[in-house]
Amino acid sequence: MTASDTPAGSAAPDIPVPDISGSAVWRSVGERSVTARVRGEILRVMQERRLRPGDRLPAERELASLLQVSRPSVRESVRSLEAEGRLEVRHGAGVFVAEPSDQRRLRAGIEPTTKITQLYDMREVLEVPAARWAAERRAPEALARIREALEALDSYVQESGEDADLRELQTRDLEFHARITEAAGNDLLIQTQSVIYDIVLEGMRSTLLMPGRLEGAHREHAAILDAIERGAAESASEAARSHIQSARTAALGRLAEQLGS
Numbered sequence: 001m002t003a004s005d006t007p008a009g010s011a012a013p014d015i016p017v018p019d020i021s022g023s024a025v026w027r028s029v030g031e032r033s034v035t036a037r038v039r040g041e042i043l044r045v046m047q048e049r050r051l052r053p054g055d056r057l058p059a060e061r062e063l064a065s066l067l068q069v070s071r072p073s074v075r076e077s078v079r080s081l082e083a084e085g086r087l088e089v090r091h092g093a094g095v096f097v098a099e100p101s102d103q104r105r106l107r108a109g110i111e112p113t114t115k116i117t118q119l120y121d122m123r124e125v126l127e128v129p130a131a132r133w134a135a136e137r138r139a140p141e142a143l144a145r146i147r148e149a150l151e152a153l154d155s156y157v158q159e160s161g162e163d164a165d166l167r168e169l170q171t172r173d174l175e176f177h178a179r180i181t182e183a184a185g186n187d188l189l190i191q192t193q194s195v196i197y198d199i200v201l202e203g204m205r206s207t208l209l210m211p212g213r214l215e216g217a218h219r220e221h222a223a224i225l226d227a228i229e230r231g232a233a234e235s236a237s238e239a240a241r242s243h244i245q246s247a248r249t250a251a252l253g254r255l256a257e258q259l260g261s
Contacts, residue, residue, distance in 0.1 A: 020049055021058045026066040034069050038077035041067060043086070046097060050171060050178070052198060053099035057087070060095075099198065116255060119199055120248035124241060126193055127177060131224055131240035134183035135233040142183035143229055149176040150221055157214055169214075170204045176221060180228070180240075207250040216246060 020026075025045060042057070057063065060078075064071045078095055081087040088098040134142065153172040157164060174197070181193050207213050220243035227236035 020045060020051070020055075021062060021066070025049065026063075034073040035076050035080065038067055038069055038073055039080055042077065042081060046086075047194065050175065050197070051097045052201070053097050055097045056093075057095045057097070116248070116251050119196070120244055120251070122196060123200065123244050123247075126181070126189060127244060128237045128240045130181045130184040130186075130189060131228060132233045132237040133185060134180050135228045135231050135236040137183065137185050138228070138231050139183060139185070142179070142185075146176065146179040146183055146225060146228065149179045150225055153221070154218060157218070166205060166208065169208050170201045173204060173208065173217070174200060180224070183228070204247075207247055207254060210250055210254060213250055217243070220246060 026041065045051070057078075058066065060071055060074050064074045067074065078087055078089065082089050082098075085098055088096045090096060134146070149172070153169075153176055156168060156172055160168075177200075178190075178193065181190055208217075220239065223239040224236060224243060227233075227239050
């Protein structure tokens with residue numbers, strides 16, 4: 001029985017909840033244009049907290065309290081987002097982030113090797129110019145966020161060692177790349193990257209725990225950040241391309257092992 005099949009009145013399944021229930025995450029939206037503002041606030045948290053399909057939102061009562069609005073206002077906004085395919089309401093379980101239809105279309109009907117090749121082709125299209133533009137802009141706050149993301153990733157790797165959680169590694173690694181995209185200052189680039197967010201995570205799943213890959217990624221990440229901070233646009237783009245090509249090689253190698261086993 002799936003979560004959506006849970007009968008009314010029965011206990012909800014024990015599904016992990018992302019740490020998005022605190023008042024430091026959500027902002028009060030007041031009572032003006034309530035439905036639209038609640039909808040916008042939910043979308044903001046989904047984007048900024050990098051919520052993934054299957055992540056659960058706070059319960060209706062809690063969300064209403066966090067946003068300082070009525071429960072009917074929250075319910076109406078959730079229904080609106082559900083109709084758009086952004087949220088999924090599972091009766092007896094809660095409200096969850098849904099997988100966008102554009103991501104489902106990207107996943108459907110693609111042979112594994114082709115999928116990996118196309119994924120890394122797309123990453124080159126997005127991330128190589130993003131590194132260049134970030135180096136050219138060198139916005140101080142954006143540079144600080146990139147360094148902060150890389151230091152958080154490196155600290156987690158060092159502290160967790162062999163006990164590293166794969167999802168946590170994926171999230172922190174992608175956060176580093178997302179900060180570079182944000183530093184590029186191109187809103188359309190940011191939106192395009194968000195479309196393939198889960199597919200990039202899926203590609204990382206096959207490579208991050210391969211022997212030697214974390215060490216290699218660490219060196220490559222450091223080279224990208226160093227070039228961006230120096231304002232060396234050409235070096236930044238080449239470092240980004242080298243990193244993506246290394247990840248591509250690792251992913252294709254891992255796939256060949258799996259298909260051959």
